[in-house]
Amino acid sequence: MLHHRPLAGRGFARPRTAHDLTFPHASPLSPSSVSRAVAGVFAICAASLTLASGSVYAQQASQTSDPQPAANASQGTAALPATTVSAGRDDDIKVERVSSGALGTRRAVDTPFSVVAVNSEQIKNQMAQTATDAFKYDPAVTTLSENKRNENSYFAVRGMRVDMLDGTKVDGQxxxxxxxxxxxxPFEQVELLKGLSGFMYGFGAPGGIVNYVLKRPTDxxxxxxxVGYEASNVWSEKLDLGGRFGPDNRFGYRLNVVNEEGNTAEPNNHVRRKxxxxxTDWRITPDLTWTADxxxxxxxxxxxxFGMNFSGAGAVPDANKVARxxxxxxxxxxxxxxTAGTSLDYRINDQWKANxxxxxxxxxxxxxxxxxxxLNAAGxxxxxxxxxxxxxxxxxxDAMMQGKFTTGPLKHDVVFGVAYQSQVKLNDNGDGGNGISLGTSNIYNPSLLPNQDxxxxYQPYRSEKISQRAIYASDTIGITSRISLLAGLRYTQFNDDLYDITGQTGASYRAKPVSPTVALMYKTDNDSTAYVSYVESLExxxxxxxxxxNFPQTFGPLTSKQYEVGWKADKQTWGANLALFRVERGYGYTNQANYYVQDGTQRFQGLDASGWVRLARDWRVMGGVLLLNTKAVDVDDLSVAGKRIFAAPRYVVTGRVEYDTPFVRGLTLAAGVKVTGQQEVDAANTLSIPAYTAIDLSAKxxxxxxGKSVVLRAAINNLTDKHYWTTTYNGFVLPGSTRTFLASATMDF
Incomplete structure (x- = not known):
């Protein structure tokens, strides 16, 4: 593994002086830097393989994918129903059977919800670094923040932000x-459930659920x-090992190690990541498997x-004129x-299993x-x-049972279980949380400000504890060979306790909601389903x-309802997802007096359509469109009533084309585009950010x-170096990422 030069100074970064600080305005991407980076990556690959084998020869080969995880290594792993679209062969696109939390295991096309997924092969082909990157070509996904100059990368789904406390799962938990x-x-697949998830996962925002499915031992x-490179000088090394051992190969393992460090394409931005x-798993018997990770x-x-606020300026300025x-x-x-987890999966018989x-x-x-x-229009x-x-x-x-039985002409697929989860937050009452003034500057000509270090x-203390105890059950009733009815209930005991710095309990919230879901499905054929569904949820x-x-005031739970009518298909050479949806959600926003309040209802409704198709033998096209109408209703604040919901675009259009070149076997070229419509910045719609278009190119x-598999990849994100804004919540605005070149080489050994 390569070693990087350590950084000096406080924490890990040496504060610079005015003499060694530069403020470049030009993009750091240049032909010479790109060529040096590509040559460096490929030279390292060749040297590594030469040392390992003593001789090097080339064979033309078709595209390859990673070995598949052991089939029964984690039967109880909770994964959302998914349709995966991946570069390469069509069999990489299809997911036959998946697990879906409290709904159990079933074919993806048989579920009455909107779900997408990307597997590890597609993640590598897109050179995605975060879930936001992985889902960038889904039109329902809007980037709210990117992780170079900003704290982290996250997104909204159909205009609703994915909850960073309850909206993220690892293997369904x-x-x-x-x-x-x-x-x-570390993950084999990342899955996105769009919309409400109250029945399947309990409390959670209606923005959806992002489920990360861990890589498991391979057979x-x-x-x-x-080895990877990212402009302007970030290098990474990654190791992925897996296999089985012991009597009858009962024991399995999967190890992933990553080291990354360097200066990114953003000014003054350095990253270090490990x-x-x-x-692991143990196949105790053919029907009993234990896993741990x-x-x-x-x-x-x-x-x-952390963010930017333009309320004092009266408008958000042209991003092209603002310094980076x-x-x-x-x-x-x-x-x-x-994170650490364990599970025990037991297959009782062909009809019943427990986890x-x-x-x-x-x-x-x-x-x-x-x-x-x-502060003003001058910047x-x-x-x-x-x-x-x-x-x-x-x-x-979580303890869950899943089984099948019949009652007369009706077929039943039932799931029932019990679950518990708790969250404890430690806050800080120290001096730094109140903010340290660094001084003033100008967005068009920024200067180095003194470091008030x-x-x-630091005074950490327990500020909040949330606990949920739940019982859930569902039954999918097969009425005829084409018509089925899904009904599910989840009863939750929800407790939320807030504490002051002395440990005394402040506000407390208690709720015992019953979260129903009901759906009617009609199989137009074996590989397509029309459905109508209704879901309720609390967050x-x-x-x-x-x-x-009023920081750090916290408010009580919010109620959401979702109505959806859709159709989905998963064919051999094409797939599609079409949904008309309406979500009614309690509204939380910052008013004009700069108080955060909860008042009224947010209404989201629109069209979410996406799909993929193979054209001839060598071409694949995928993309979609989101048309979104939002409105604040039943709001007492007249400056907010009837306005659009902030950070929710009017439309999103995406497209991606992949071409398996016949003139160079094993070479795939790809281009993608995403158009994001105008978004409001605040609840009163006094500020907005304009629409923008981002274009990407990649090759594999x-x-x-x-005699060993080698895969070379390269990509340029934001090809035209488009300057644009993103917006998050409470009136925050953040700059988008600059043009970035990436390259990698992956070798089996």
């Missing part, structure tokens, strides 16, 4: 991702090494922004995460980034740095952010060298 990126290397030996994960990752960045180097080089942001699983998760955050408040801003520590601890267990008093109430007057070449 809660995992905290609050302002923290989850690396993709065949896997030995894979990758990841390690291990998944542990994963740890840490990410550190410098030159980061707004973050001070001494600002920083750090996260480290740990028990447990997961622990922990996240530590260290903030040292800036918030910029733009002057006040820079405030926030330094504080927070932590989150999660525990969850004074001794701070924890919102909290005032650090920039609100699969061959064999010294």
């Amino acid at each position: 809660n995992f905290v991702s609050w302002q923290a990126d989850i690396p993709l290397e 065949e030996p896997l030995r894979q090494f990758s 990841t390690i994960s291990l998944a 542990v994963a740890y990752w840490k990410r550190q960045t410098t030159g980061t922004l 180097n707004l973050a001070q080089p001494f600002t920083y942001y750090e996260t480290d995460s740990l 028990f699983k447990y997961r622990f998760a922990r996240l530590n955050r260290l903030n040292g980034d800036s918030f910029l408040s733009v 002057d801003y006040a820079d405030t740095q926030y330094k504080w520590k927070t932590a989150y601890y999660y525990q969850a267990w 004074v001794g701070l008093n 924890p109430g919102g909290s005032a952010s650090i920039t609100n007057v 070449y699969a061959t064999r060298i010294a």
Whole structure:
């Protein structure tokens, strides 16, 4: 594994002086830097293989994919019903049977919900680094933040932000991702359930569920090494090992290790990232399997922004005119995460199976980034740095039974179980949480501000505990060979306790909701389904952010309802998903007095359509469109009533074309485009950000060298170096990512 030069100074970044600080406006991507990077990556690959084999020869080969995980290594792993679209062969596109949380295991096309998934092969082909990257070509997904100059990368689904406390799962169980990126290397697949998930997973925002499915032991030996490059000078090394051993190969393992460090294409931005994960299983008997896993990752960045606010300017300026180097080089942001889980899966007979699983998760955050408040139309801003520590601890267990039986002419597919999960948050009452003024500058001509790195008093304390106890059951009733009815209920005991710095209980919230789901499905043929569904859900109430007057006030739970009519197909050479939806959700927003409040209802309704098709032998086309209408209703604040919901685009259009070249066997070329419509920045719609278009190019070449599989990949994201804004919540605006070149080489050994 390559070693990187360590960084000096506080934490891991050496604060720069005015003499060694530069503020470039031009893109760091140049032909010479690209050619040097490509040559460097490929030279390392060739040298590694030469040393390993002593001789090198080339064989033309078709595209290859990783060995598949053991078929029964994790039968109880909770994965959402999914339709996977992947570059390469058509059999990489199809997912025959998946597990879907409280709905059990079934074919993806037989589910009455909108779900998409990307597997590890597609993730690598798109050179995706986060879930936001992985789902960028789904029209329902809107980027809210990107993880270079900003704290982390996250997104909204159909205009609703994915909840970073309840909206992220690892193998179907809660995992905290609050302002923290989850690396993709430890995971075989990432799945996105669009919309409400109250029945399947309990409390959660209607933005949907992102489920990360861990890589599991492979039946065949896997030995894979990758080296990667990202402009302007980020290098990464990755190792993926898997296989089985012991009597009758009963024991299996999967190990992933990642090391990454360097300067990104963003000004003053440095990243250091490390990841390690291990998944094991033991096939105790042919019908009984035990699994265990542990994963740890840490990410550190410098030159980061917490957010920007343009209310003082009266408008969001043209992104093309604003300097890119707004973050001070001494600002920083750090996260480290740990998760460990275990499960026991028992197949009772051909009709019944049982599963028990447990997961622990922990996240530590260290903030040292800036918030910029733009004061006037001239672009002057006040820079405030926030330094504080927070932590989150999660525990969850779930016991589930799934089976099939008949009553007369009716066929039943039933699932029932019990579940528990808890969340504990540690906040910080130290000095840095109140903000440290760094001074003023200008967004068009920023300057280096003095580093106010004074001794701070960190005071972590338990600020909140949320617990959920649930019982759930569902029955999918086959009425005829084509018509089926799904009905499910989830009863939850929800407790939310807030604590002050002395440990005394402040506000407490109690709820005992029953979350129903009901759906009617009609099989137009074996590979397509029309459906109508209704879902209810509750989510924890919102909290005032650090920039609100009433920080850190937290509110009670919000109720949501979802209606959806759709049709989906999963054919041999094409697939499609079409949904008309309406979501009614309690509204939380920042009013004009800068107080965070909960008042009225958000209404989201629209069309979500996507699909893929193989054209001839060598071409694949995929894409879609989101048409979204939003409105604030039953709101007392007249400045908000009837307005569009902030951070929700009017439309999104995506497209991606992949071409398997006949003139170079194993070479696939691809181009993608995403058009995101105008978005409002605040609840009163006084500020907005314009529509923007991002274009990407990529290439993949699969061959064999010294008898071993080698895959070379390269990509340019934001090809035209488009300057654009993204918006999140509470009036925050963030700059989009600059043009970035990436390259990698993956070798079996």
